Amino acid sequence: MDGGSGLNIMYVKTLDEMGIDRTRLHPTQAPFHGIVPRKQVMPLGQIDLPITFGDQFNYRIETLTFEVVGFPGTFHAISRRPCYVKFMVVPKYTYLKLKVPGPHGVITVGTFQRVYECEVECCGHATTIVTFGKLAALKEEVAEETLDAKKSTGSFELTEGSKKVLVDPSSSEGKTVCIGTTLSSE
Incomplete structure (x- = not known):
């Protein structure tokens, strides 16, 4: 009650x-x-x-x-x-x-015993709800991060002030990295 x-x-x-x-x-x-x-x-x-x-x-x-x-x-x-x-x-x-x-x-x-049993059950139920809420929030956060990662790793367009450079000039794989050409020497 x-x-x-x-x-x-x-x-x-x-x-x-x-x-x-x-x-x-x-x-x-x-x-x-x-x-x-x-x-x-x-x-x-x-x-x-x-x-x-x-x-x-x-x-x-x-x-x-x-x-x-x-x-x-x-x-x-x-x-x-x-x-x-x-x-x-x-x-x-x-x-x-x-x-x-x-x-x-x-x-x-x-009775004290029955009230105690109800309280223990209620605390377990509350813990489950809180855990479920935290998991749902974590799932949403991970989904947002994944979406942001997809945006940043999708199709990379070369922008003004950057150039492609071979990662390993002696390799035949042709892997490149994009670096900024407008960065200071520091």
Whole structure:
């Protein structure tokens, strides 16, 4: 859960794994920012789903609206400020738990072990994204350098103030090099 944003996010893979037909999505025309760095995200649609916190003896069910996105993530869904408000959640960041008022007492959500596993998976995912981004930038840089090299080594035209000189006058290969005739003796 993340109390810093105004959207509940669900990944389309999660929706598919839950067996929910995509025709249940409500169309949306509002892109959002902040999920993918420096990029705008257009959700595939919105869906209202009943969410339950607790166990069979002490539980709360509320309907939340999720923005369904088509890119991969390390979580199934990300619940944010609208979820906190609807469930009256009190986050306990020190203990990595959420406290939710229930009909028979406080419902505690989260275990340190599960949060740790999610964080490790999320860091691995972030590393992959960063590495992929660096590789894409490197590929683009190499492509530009290759293009520049092709420009400079393509067809070399003799310019004014230069002349061709044999690399090895005693050789029969006839390899030449072009040198400037207007250079100073220094």
